[in-house]
Amino acid sequence: MKTIFQFVILATIAISCVQKTEENSTKKTSLPIVGTWKLITGTTIEKGDTVVAYYNKNVSFVKIINDTHFAFLNHDLKKGKDYSVMYSSGGGTYSLSDSLYTEHLEYCSDREWEGNDFKFTIAIKDDTLIQTGVEKVESAGINRLNIEKYVRLKK
Template identity: 65%
Template sequence: MKTIAGTFFIMLSLLSCGEKTATDAEKDDQLPITGTWKLITGTLIEKGDTTITDYTKNTSFIKIINDTHFAFLQHDLNKGKDSTAAFSSGGGTYSLKDSTYSEHLEYCTAREWEGSDFPFTIEIKNDTLVQRGVEKVVSAGVDRLNIEKYVRMK
């Protein structure tokens, strides 16, 4: 009886070590984008003008990405008590294929941005994510290159 039970458990163990499915292999090949990311710098290039923002000084901006959705939150660090008072947020769905990360913005404090799609090229090295792409929102008069550098929060 012990031999039969032992053989059963060995067979069960071997069967559970089957090959990966295509879906499992695709997930393994994708960049490790899920998590919470803190924006460090943002560079906007529009009509020949370049603006670089340091997001470690007067404001805080995070992006949270799960398997299907993203959300971002930004606010000033003075708790809204002076001229730097600001809050913005948004979120929606995204897709990731190789290094092409595309956001579909469903919710946003800037309502004219809702319903827009933003394709980005991303690069992840260690705990740093760099996202680069054109933001174009006709209704808001926006057409610019956006480059953002994030670090993974722990």
């Protein structure tokens, strides 16, 4: 009887160890791009003109990225009470292969941008993400190089 009891205990321990190992092996490792990112600067170059926008006191822009989707939110910080009134948002799916990050914009407050794919090269160092690529939206007459610098927001 004592031997059967010991066998049952050992079998229970062995099964629980196997279940934990299976649970751990099915967990997906998060990609380094996953998180919430605050845009610090945005540089656009179009037809020889360069515009640098600083996102600090007047405007806030965040990009939220999970394992399969992204979303961005952009608005003025004066609550619409001065000349800088603005709001935009969008989101969709993305793919990431090494440093090639491609967004498929499914939703956007500027509807002409919907349904377009945007290919970027990304570099992540510590808490900084730099995203560089061409934004082309023929229906809106847009064809520009876009360079964005983000910092990761802490939890």
